[in-house]
Every structure is written in C-alpha cells, then in structure tokens.
Amino acid sequence: MTDENQTEEVEAGDAAVAVEEAVPEGTEGRRVVHDMWVAGTEERPDLRRFTDEGSQEMLPDEDEQVLDIQRGTVVDDDFELDDSSDEEELQIINMGPQHPSTHGVLRLHLELEGETIRRVKPIIGYLHTGMEKTAETLTWLQGPTNVTRMDYLSPFHNELAYSLAVEKLLGVEIPERAQAIRILMTELNRVASHLLWVATQGMDIGAISMMIYGWREREYLLDFFEMVTGLRMNHNYIRPGGVAADLPDGWEEAVEDLLVKVPAGVDEYHEILDENPIFLDRTQGVGILTPAECRAFGVTGPNARASGIDWDLRKAFPYSGIEKYDFEVPLGQHGDVLDRYHVRMDEIDESLKIARQLLETMPAGDYRTEDRKVTPPPRKRIDESMEALIHHFKIFTSGFSVAPGEAWQSVESPRGELGVYVVSEGGAKPWRVHVRGPSFAHVQAMPAAVTDTLIADLVSTMASMDTVLGDVDR
Amino acid sequence: MTGWEIFLTAAIKTVAAFAFLLTLTIILVWFERKTVADLQNRIGPNRAGPWGLLQTVADGAKLLFKESVTPRKVEFGLYIAAPVAALVPALLIFLVVPIGRPFHIGDRLIDLSGTDLNIGLLYILALSSLAVYAVVLAGWSSGSKYPLLGAVRASAQMISYEAAMGLALVPLILFTGTTSLKQIVEIQGGSFGDTFLPAWNVVLIPSFLIFFIAGIAETNRAPFDLVEAESEIVGGYHTEYSGFRFAMFFLAEYINIFNIAAITVTLFLGGWHGPTFGLGAPFDWVLPIFWFLAKSMALVFVFVWVRATLPRMRYDQLMSFGWKRLIPVSLLWIALSTLAIGVRRMGLPWT
Numbered sequence: 061m062t063d064e065n066q067t068e069e070v071e072a073g074d075a076a077v078a079v080e081e082a083v084p085e086g087t088e089g090r091r092v093v094h095d096m097w098v099a100g101t102e103e104r105p106d107l108r109r110f111t112d113e114g115s116q117e118m119l120p121d122e123d124e125q126v127l128d129i130q131r132g133t134v135v136d137d138d139f140e141l142d143d144s145s146d147e148e149e150l151q152i153i154n155m156g157p158q159h160p161s162t163h164g165v166l167r168l169h170l171e172l173e174g175e176t177i178r179r180v181k182p183i184i185g186y187l188h189t190g191m192e193k194t195a196e197t198l199t200w201l202q203g204p205t206n207v208t209r210m211d212y213l214s215p216f217h218n219e220l221a222y223s224l225a226v227e228k229l230l231g232v233e234i235p236e237r238a239q240a241i242r243i244l245m246t247e248l249n250r251v252a253s254h255l256l257w258v259a260t261q262g263m264d265i266g267a268i269s270m271m272i273y274g275w276r277e278r279e280y281l282l283d284f285f286e287m288v289t290g291l292r293m294n295h296n297y298i299r300p301g302g303v304a305a306d307l308p309d310g311w312e313e314a315v316e317d318l319l320v321k322v323p324a325g326v327d328e329y330h331e332i333l334d335e336n337p338i339f340l341d342r343t344q345g346v347g348i349l350t351p352a353e354c355r356a357f358g359v360t361g362p363n364a365r366a367s368g369i370d371w372d373l374r375k376a377f378p379y380s381g382i383e384k385y386d387f388e389v390p391l392g393q394h395g396d397v398l399d400r401y402h403v404r405m406d407e408i409d410e411s412l413k414i415a416r417q418l419l420e421t422m423p424a425g426d427y428r429t430e431d432r433k434v435t436p437p438p439r440k441r442i443d444e445s446m447e448a449l450i451h452h453f454k455i456f457t458s459g460f461s462v463a464p465g466e467a468w469q470s471v472e473s474p475r476g477e478l479g480v481y482v483v484s485e486g487g488a489k490p491w492r493v494h495v496r497g498p499s500f501a502h503v504q505a506m507p508a509a510v511t512d513t514l515i516a517d518l519v520s521t522m523a524s525m526d527t528v529l530g531d532v533d534r
Numbered sequence: 535m536t537g538w539e540i541f542l543t544a545a546i547k548t549v550a551a552f553a554f555l556l557t558l559t560i561i562l563v564w565f566e567r568k569t570v571a572d573l574q575n576r577i578g579p580n581r582a583g584p585w586g587l588l589q590t591v592a593d594g595a596k597l598l599f600k601e602s603v604t605p606r607k608v609e610f611g612l613y614i615a616a617p618v619a620a621l622v623p624a625l626l627i628f629l630v631v632p633i634g635r636p637f638h639i640g641d642r643l644i645d646l647s648g649t650d651l652n653i654g655l656l657y658i659l660a661l662s663s664l665a666v667y668a669v670v671l672a673g674w675s676s677g678s679k680y681p682l683l684g685a686v687r688a689s690a691q692m693i694s695y696e697a698a699m700g701l702a703l704v705p706l707i708l709f710t711g712t713t714s715l716k717q718i719v720e721i722q723g724g725s726f727g728d729t730f731l732p733a734w735n736v737v738l739i740p741s742f743l744i745f746f747i748a749g750i751a752e753t754n755r756a757p758f759d760l761v762e763a764e765s766e767i768v769g770g771y772h773t774e775y776s777g778f779r780f781a782m783f784f785l786a787e788y789i790n791i792f793n794i795a796a797i798t799v800t801l802f803l804g805g806w807h808g809p810t811f812g813l814g815a816p817f818d819w820v821l822p823i824f825w826f827l828a829k830s831m832a833l834v835f836v837f838v839w840v841r842a843t844l845p846r847m848r849y850d851q852l853m854s855f856g857w858k859r860l861i862p863v864s865l866l867w868i869a870l871s872t873l874a875i876g877v878r879r880m881g882l883p884w885t
Contacts, residue, residue, distance in 0.1 A: 153679045161765040175683065175849060264765045266756060266846025272574040338757055338845045515683070516848040519766050 149173050157186045161264045161519045164529030166503065168518070175514050182503045187533040195493035199459030200226050203490070205296045207480070210495060211531035212293055213256060216242075216249040217473035219298035221480040222493075224379055225469035226300040229462045229484050232434055237425040238302035239380040244315075244418045245288070245297065246471070247411040251322060252281040253474035254362075254404045254411075257526045258329055261401065264523040265342045265516075270332065277325035284314050301435050302428025315419050319412055326408055333401070343397035347509040347521030350395060357505035360498050361476025363525060366403045367395030373472035385414045397524040404526075434460050459488035475499055475526055499531035547648050551628055559788045563590040565831070566838045573842040594781060602777035607677030616675060617775065617782035620668030623661040624789040630654045631796045632716050634806045634823040645716065646806075646823070654715040655707065658797060659700055662752055665790065666692040669754075669761060672783070673771035684770025687849060688761040692752060694856040699748035701864035702741045705871035706801060709738060719805035734804040740867040742802040744860055746833070749794035751856070753787065756841035763846055795833035796826070803829050 151172045157165035165186035171179040195206050207222045208215040220242055227234065255278040262270020282292045287308055289295040297304045333339045349357075354364045364371055372389040374382050390406035392399030428435045436455045437448035454460070464486040470479035476498030483492040502525040509525075510518045564579065564587055571578025579586030604613070629648025636645045651657050666688060673685020707713055710721050724733050736742050751758040762770035772783045799805060808825030811817075847855065 151679065153683075160768060175686070262845070266759070266763065266765065267844065268570075268756075269574045269842045272576060276575055332843070336845065338847055338851075341851050342845055342848060514849060515766050516760070516763075516846075 150178060155518075161522065163260065163523070163527065166522075166527065166529055166532070168506075168522075170515075170518075172515070177510055177513055177515065177518055180507045180510055180518065182506055184500075184503060184529075184532050187529045189534065191534045192493050192495060195490055197489065199488050200300055200462055200490065201455070201459050203493070204299050205294075207493075207495070208294045208296055209530065210534050211473065211475065211478070211497065211499070211528050213253045213528050214246075214249050214473045214475065214478075215293055215295050216245045216298060217471055217478055218495075219296065220246055220380070221469055221471045221473075221478050221495075222482075223298050223300045224471065225467045225480045225482045226462065228467035228469060229465050229482065230300065230431075230434060230460075231463075232301060232429045232431045234302060234380070234429055235426040236381070236423040237306075238427050238429070240418055240422055241303050241307060241427060242298055242380045243382050243385070244415060244422075245285075245303075247414045247418075248281055248284065248318070250411045250474045251408050251415075252278050252285075253526075254408050255281070255322075255325075257404055257474075257523075258401070261397075261520075261523045262333070264519050265339070267332070267339065270329070273325065273328060273332075277322050280318055280321050284311075284318060287311070287314060299428075301431065302426070306427040307422075312419060315415060319416055319419075322412060323409070326405065330405070340398065342516070342520055343401060343524075345394070346397045346513070346517045347524060348394065348396045349505060349509050353505065353508050354395070357508065358501035359476070359505050360501065361472065361474070362400060362403045362407060363476065363502060363505075365389065366392035366399035368393055373470055373477055377470070379469070379471055382414075385417045387411075387414050397520050400524045400526075461486060461488050462490075470496065473498060475502070475528065475531065478531075495534060497531040497534065499525075499527040499529070502527050503532055543644070544649070548629065551648050552625060555625060555628055555789050555792070556785070558792055559785055560590040560594070561587075562788045562792060562834060563593075565834065566841075569835060569838045570842050573839070597781040597784075598778055600777040602775075602779050605676065605678065605774050608774065609675040609677065612671050612675035613774075614779070616668050616672035617779045617786075619671060620665060620786040621782045621789075623664045623668075624786040624793060627658055627661045627793045628789070628796065630657055630715050631793075631800055632719055632805060633796075633826050635819050637819040646819075647716065650714060650716040652712075652714045654718075655703055655713040655801075659696070659703070662699075662790075663692070663696050665752070665786075666696075668783075668786070669771045672775065676771070676774035678774050680767045680769070681771045681773050683767045684761050684773070687767075688754070688771060690849075691754075691758065691761060691852060691856075694853060695748045695751035695758075695860075698744055698856060698860040698864055699752065701861060701868060702744035702748060703801075704864075704868050705738055705741050705875075706735060708872060708875050709735065715800055715805075719800055719807065722804040723807050732804055732807065734802060734807075736802045736804075738802065738871065740863065741871075742798070744864050744867070745801070746794075746798055746836075748860065749798060750837065750840065751852075753790045753794055753837075755791065755837055757844040757847050758852060759841075760846055760849055760852060766846075791834060791837055792830065795830040795837070798833055799826065799829040803833075 153170045153172055154167060155170055156162040156167040159168075162168065167183040167186065169181040169183055170177055189209075191206055191210055195203055198206055203222050203226065204219040207218040210218050255274045257274075259271045259274020259278070262268075262274065285295060286292050288311065289297040289304070349359060349363065349367050351364075351367045351369050353359070354367045354369055359367075360371065368391055370389060370391055373379070374387075375389060387410045388406075390403050390410065392403050432448070432451045434455075436452050437445070441448040442452050462484040464484055466481070466483045468479060468481045470477050472478075477496065478498055479496035481492075481494040481496070482490050485491040506522065506525060510521050513521075567589070568578045568586070570576075579589035582588040582592045604610070630651050632645060632647035632650070634646035636643050638644070669688040669692070670685045673681040673683075673688065676682070706718075710718050712718060712721075718735070722732070722734050725731055726733050754761045760766065760770075762772065767773075772780055775783060806822035806826040808822065808829075811821075813821065
C-alpha cells in the first residue's frame, strides 16, 4: 500500500516538473507553476527574485486582479464616490479581520482621505459555520445545542427563539413555571450581554479599566448560569417542551445576591462615565442613525430604541408570558453612541426589575411539559410502565416528530429582533431552519452611521452597535 | 580639575545614569502593571520573582532573544535607525536632571547630575522635540498603513504640545531668572517667609498643570495615546517592530515617562529638597535622593492613574484642546505672571 502511494507521488512530481518545464524559464508563470506543483516533490531551487530597490514584491504576480482584490488594494464594484472627494487622495485600508476592535472577525474595507472615512464596506463571512445547515441534520431536541452557539453572548435567547418556534409546530402547552424560568434566564442573559457591551465599549474608546469592571459584574451572572445549567455559556438549557432542569436549591439567594451586586457595579459605571468630558466627547453626536435609517436597514433592539423607535418585541409580541411583568422600554432621542449607552444601562435596570418580580412570583409546578411525546418520562415510570419505556426509547433513538408546517418566532435578544423560522416535513428533523440575526442588520447599517467621520469614531460606533460575529455569519 | 579628571567624572556619571535608567525602567514597568492591576481589581504579575518583580526582566529577555521580523516593504536604514533615535534622546535628557544634593569627595564638589548646563531647559525642550522624529521615521519607514497613520498623528500631536510645553516654562524662567536646572533647584530650598510651606515653584500652578499635561501628551500616554491607540490603529508606529527593536521603543517610552516626572519634580516640586530631620552624613545626601525618587514616583503614579481612568481623546479633539485651550491659557498666564513679577520686582508704576 505504501509503495503504491509513493509511486503515485513520484508520478505526480514528474508530471509537475513536466508542466513546469513547458513554461518558459525566467517568467512569472514559471514561478507560479513551480509554487503550485513542485513544492515538496523535489529539492527546491531558490527562485526568489531580488530587486536592487531594497524592497520586494509581496507576491509573485502583483498585477493579477483577483489577488489585488483579496489583498484589499483594489475595489471591484460599481460604487461611485461623490464629487467632493478626490480619488487620488484616497487610501484603502483593511480593518480586520484580525483587528483588536472589530470584536471577532469582521473586516472593514475603508477608503480614507487623511483620517476621514469616505467609504466603509463591511465584509463578512470569516466566522461562517453553517449552523443553519447543521440544524437540518440534528433532531428537534438536539437543535438548541446547535443554535445556542450562534450568538454566543445571548445563548438563552437563541435557545428560546428556537424552542418557541418548535413548540408552535408541536402545539404543546408549556407549564407556567417553565415559562417563568425562561424569562428569568433570558432577562439575566440580557444583563450579562449589556455588561459585556459596556466593558468593550469602554475599552474601545480607551477606558481600559471599564473592560475589567464590566467583566467583573458579568462574572456574577455567569456564576449563576453555571449554577443553574452547569455551563457558563452554550447552555443548551431551554429546550422544546420546557427547560432542561428545574432551578437548583438556593437559586433565590443567588438571584437576590445578583440584585445587590450588579446594580452596585452599574452605579460605579455611571460614576466613571456619565460626566466624564472625554467620554462625552467621544460618544455625543457620534455614529448617528436616524429613525428612517434604522427602519431602512432593519436595525432593531437597543440601537433602534436609542434612535427613538419605540419597538420592543417584549411589548409588541409578548412571548412566554412576559406581558405579566411590569417593565419600561427605555428610549433615546438622538441615536448616537451616548444614547445607546444610556438605553442599555437603563435596560439593565429594567431586566433586573423583571428578575426581582420573578423572584417574588415564581410559580410552582412542572419545569417541562407533561406531553409524553415530547418529554421523556421520569426514570421511575420506566420501570413500571411499558408505554413509558417505549416513549423513552423513541425519544432517545429517533427523537420526536413534529407535524408538517412552518413557524416563525422572534424574541427580543439583547441585540434586537432574533427570529427563527422552521419548516417541518413531519419527521424527527427540521427540513429547514433559518435565523434572522439582529447583528447582520447592524453591520449593514454601519456605513450609514460612520461615513465621513474619523477612524476613532468608527471604532466607537462599531463597538456601540454591539455586533456579535457569531450572530452575523452563523 | 585636570582634563583626565573631567573626562573620568563625565564617563562615570554617564554610565551611572544609563544603568540607573535601565534599572528604573524595570521597576517602572512592574510598578505600572501592579498599580493598574490594583485599580482594576486584578492581581497583576506575581509569578516571576518576589511580587512578580522579575516579570519585566523575563519579558525583556524574551524580547532580546526574539527574532526581529523585518517586513519586506520597509526602508531598511531608517527602519533600523528609528528605535535608536527614540532611545538616545530619552537617555540624554536625564543627564541634566540633578537627583540629589551635591556632595564632597575630598575637597571636590560632585554634582549628582550628568552635567549642569546653563541652558538646561532649552536642552530639554530641544531633545524632547527630537523624539518626534523617531516616531515619524518609524511610522513612515515601516511601509505599512497603520504605522503611517500613527506617524501622522504623532507629528501633529507632539509638535502642538511642544508649543504648549515651551510656553508653560516661560513664567518659570521669568520667576527664577535662570535656565539651569541646578540653580532652579537651589532657588526652591527653604520656606516662604516664616511659614512651613516649602518654597517650591509649584506656586506657578498654571505652569505646573500645563507642563504636566503637555508632558503626558509628549510621552504619548493615555488619554493622549492616539499615536499608538491599540483599538484604533493597532499599535501605531511600532506595529511592524518586534524583538529588540520593539524593546527599544518600549524602553524609550518608560524612560520618557520618568524623565517627564523627574523634570516636573525638579522644576516645580522642589527637586531633591525635602526634610532631612537634621540628620548628619550620610543621610544629608541619601535623603535628598530618596525625596527626589519619591516625588518622581508619585508623579509616575499619576500617569498610571490617569491611564487607568480616562478614555482616549479623538484626534480633532486633541488638536483643539492643545491649540484652543492650552496655548491660549499659557499665553494669558505668561502675560499675568509677567505683570505680577514686574510688580514684585519694581513695585507699582505709580509709586
């Protein structure tokens, strides 16, 4: 077997040498062919060229259009600059995908005039993991494991949207306690996400300590999540039919503890940032999105509310009984970075208010539906009942089937409208799952917010949009 | 003194100052990391050596042995020269700062400073404006776009704050009547009249504040660190530097921080003056060194504190702060202090 392989390799090498020799020596093509075919199959002659100018070309064929586009030195679209800017003066610069403040792997193609951004083109796809396609190969019950990884800063919201969509098709009743647990976890998740936002926003405009302060309070929330679900992120806790497990003993004390510690931290942020003149300079009137622009680009969530659009899915299309709780929807006026900061800070307070109400009114009952087609029976019943054994076996081998049809469910994630669209053909697996991520819309709105501003404003705006690349690319 | 003696004293002083600064940098970096960690509820370096003191030594050794990657599109000569151009002025500035009371060896009086220039202040201003060349050359010769942006920012920022810095010193020169740092320190000995207040030049409060703010901007520290803003232009002018070349920029930055702190102490906070509690030798020359270091480290702490607290300014805000606030205030202060000093020396014009 090994001998055969070796012969094949040698033959391939010979063929490559033959191809290489067909190309005239000393040309660019010769070197390309050599790199493509011959590398590793024989001792490599040193074909590197040296120029006497002290500089060397970066790649062998610099005039090739495709490489230039990939490298970002040339733009290949039909966009035309307005007359006010001189094309000769423009410098193209690639920000990302490994830039410290693109929060992941967003790449921004900037055209700069000095330091003024004349045009910005977001390029996405560096974190594309094919999760929607993967969902088609997983059973309905395995789905939450998958979707929880999309927007990794709000895993509970992903799970909730998916589970609600599946439950719409199933037509099952969810017990009140399960619904209340879902609301508790998603609202605390909103707080955790906003805390991380204020941390990174601070860091990106240079207030390095904000970074650590924000993470400090978020850590308390992650500890609570770990206590409930066993994991700090990617919980797979909210599932079709209810939640994975009941709240553990002592959760009341843990939540009460959070309700003391987190507001104390948030008060500190207000002290550090609210009246800091440099912070105000860097955020006031920066990265403005008008309400019309928000609607045009599909911007939702805190970013839209900062522009004054009174649109919160928790009020507009309540889910999981969130309408029973008393909370406000904070609104901004100007749509700038400062308003986004205030809206998010107020949302933290409102979410904690909901958590406090839940702490007082947490209903007793089951944490998952009693429907035996969806929920596995308790361990004890399997020993007693043949039917229970069959249900258990069916659920854990093939999974439960969902009636044919399609369902759309959206929830208010910390970033905005997170929608899940599922299509079932009646089997144990979805036929199609589509996710509407809020961050995607925010990335496309970015050019409208930052054109004709400075790089520093771009960084501030980019952070304030709170895009999560896992949510953009999926 | 004979020629040989002068040469030997100068050589010993220069080497001593060099060694002092390098050692101090190690402590400064450790000090900054520990302080910022404290301000941010972290622990900071605590593995290498007692309290993590050897962390900087380990980092420095790592940088020494690391490959210095040279990107292909650099202008090689200038690219190599830039780190040197950053480090040399930083080391030279410190030579004129007196760090303690002059003391006697036999019948010779030895100044505890590299040299006593009668144009000390001008020398400091001249050398600190040389530092901008290093940044601009580094950014330009890297042949890369982010460093170039950093270089452009640096040239504008350092030149405009240089102006404010120079203007802030004018009232001081009028007040003390000298530009020699040794004499400026000597003038600050004693107290005001019969009070216990030391006769430090810090009574020129606007000068002190403007000089210190401009000093923070000169050293590219937060909130004026847009030359190397990590979150905007990924490190700015030293993006393309690695290994020992980067270490030289790093050294220069920290030496400059200490320089600004030491110069501010010398000019405004009484230099090495401080209570000696009537102790005799050797305390009468050890304590002044201690006071000088303690005051300088207090100012370094302010540097670190500011960095941990304030966000970074934007380019246009930085320029308007420099040209529209600092410089007009300096000019106004020059006019006021000139009048005040004139009245003090010569009395009111109608008397």
